[in-house]
Amino acid sequence: MGKQDYDYLLVGAGLFNAIFANEAAKLGKKCLVVEKREHIGGNLYCENIxxxxVHKYGAHIFHTSNKGIWQYMNELxxxxxxxNSPLANYKNKLFNLPFNMNTFSRLWGLNTPEEAKQKIEQQRLKIENPKNFEEQALSLVGTDIYKMLIKGYTEKQWGLDARLLPAFIIKRIPIRFTYNNNYFNDTYQGIPKGGYNSIFEKCFKDCDIRLNVDFMENKDLMKLASKTIFTGMIDQYYAYCYGQLEYRSLNFEHEILSTDNFQGNAVINFTEREIPYTRILEHKHFEFGTQPKTVITKEFSIEWRVGLEPYYPINTAVNQKRFAQYEKLAKKEQNLYFGGRLGEYKYYDMDKTVEAALQLFKEMNGEVKL
Structure with missing residues (x-):
């Protein structure tokens, strides 16, 4: 194809660019999608086993309180x-998450909210300016909840002793004095029937797609389009000229088991430091499956390095300062836009990713109808 045969080059076939492509198609715009993986769908990709x-890159539950976004997604x-009602496993005892009256009853044998409030108050560390994560958590929920259900899990998640983590990582810990196991407070939640893949097939159906193509080695593709939307790592795009931004990565071990029900719940967190994985997913429970076999995934949080998949931005003050430098470069670009978790170095939930993609499209093309 000749020069600028496309309106948009979309780098990455995840949710941000899928929504952008969906809007572009409504206006008859032509998109070329470049994806380094062998499939579309980004981290939402599901494999039928x-x-x-099976959520190949970890559990994804769509949740939002934005009615317009919910209606938009229901069209897809x-x-x-x-x-979502996860459990926490500590020394083979199961506790409900988020922390609620079921948790406190199991933990302390208490029956009323008043008893639970008094117990937490007795255990809370009375400190005005917590210096680290451990002090902050102890000042919010006290010793039992922290030591049994927070400390080990957090240290595995971040790869550091809790006393070396900054206090600002947790400004609050959700505590409910009701018997409500719904993890989210949002108005709407669910998982697409049949998995997430159909969303991407629908959004990208009018696009030309090139899989197994690393854009960073093929930047000349930008010449084919009037504008480029880049959803990879912003620091990688600029060759780490201000240094690497930090991320946490994940490793997944998938197993097929000859049982129809392994753990009775879709998500169980393992909060002991000694157990290497952070959680086990049993995928059939996301869709109330009754298949004769089951598939589980053990999820390990690992240190990110170049070559590994980045999952979570580490929002320390140093990283935010470094990102601000990259953002200044991005704002000077003509016809190049950065989006998504990696492009904007933000921990986006899915609904916020959809909102951000719609907002960018609106800024570039006018009104988006919700």
Missing amino acids: EGIN CEFNNYI
Whole structure:
């Protein structure tokens, strides 16, 4: 194809660019999608194994309180009524998350909210200016909850002793004095029936797609389009000229088991430091499956380095300062836009990713109808 045969080059086939492509198609715009993986869908990609939609890159539950975004997504797929109610396993005892009256009853044998409030108050560390994560958590929830259900999990997640983590990582810890196990407070939540793949097939159906192509080695592709939307790592795009931004990465071990039900719940966190994985997912429970076999995934949080997949931006003051330098470079660009978790170095939930993609499209093309 000749020069600028496309309106948009979309680098990355994840959610941000899928929504952008969906809007572009409504205006008859032509998009070229470049994706380094062998599939579209980004981290939401599902693989069908034993008739089960396996979330290959970790659990993803769509949740939002934005009615417009919920309605928008319902035009792309039909959601089931899955309610996220994870459990925490500590020394083979199970506790409900987020911390609620079921947790406190199991932990202390208490029956009333008043008893639970008094217990937490007795255990809370009375400190005005917590210096680190451990002091902050102890000042919020006290010793039992912290030592059993927070400390080990957090240290595995970040790869550091809790006393070396900054206090600002947790400004608050959700505590409920009701028997409500719904992890999210949002109005709407669910998982697409049949998994997430259909959303991407629908959004990208009018696009030309090139899989297994590393854009960083093929930047000349930008010449084919009037504008480029880049959803990779912003620091990588600029060859780490201000240094590397930090991320946490994940490793997944998938297993097919010859049982119809391994753990009875979609998500169980393992809070002991000695257990190497942070959680086990049992995928069939996301869609109320009754298949004869089951697929589980053990999730390990690992240190990121160049070559690994970046999952979570580490929002320390140093990283934010470094990102601000990259952002200044990005703002000087003509016809190049950065989006998504990696392009904007933000921990976006899915609904916020959709909002951000729609906002960018609106800024570039005018009104988006929700």
